[in-house]
Amino acid sequence: MFQRLILEDSAAIYTVAAFSVATSIFMTVAWRALRMRRSQVDRFAHLPFETETPASQHECRSESSSD
DSSP states (O other): OHHHHHHHHHHHHHHHHHHHHHHHHHHHHHHHHHTOOHHHHHHHHTOOTTOOOHHHHHHHHHHHHTO
C-alpha cells in the first residue's frame, strides 16, 4: 500500500516537471519572437516558402495531362 502511494507521488512530480519544462520552452520561444529585431522579422517574412519544387511541378503536369 505504501509503495503505491510513493509511485503516485512521483507520478505527480513527473507531471508537474513535464508541464514546467513545456511551459518554459513555450515562454522562451514566445519571448524571443516578441523581442525579435525588425530587420530579422522582415527577413523571415520574405523567405521563399511558396516556391514550387520539382516534385510539385511534376505532380501538376501529370494531373493536367490526365484531364
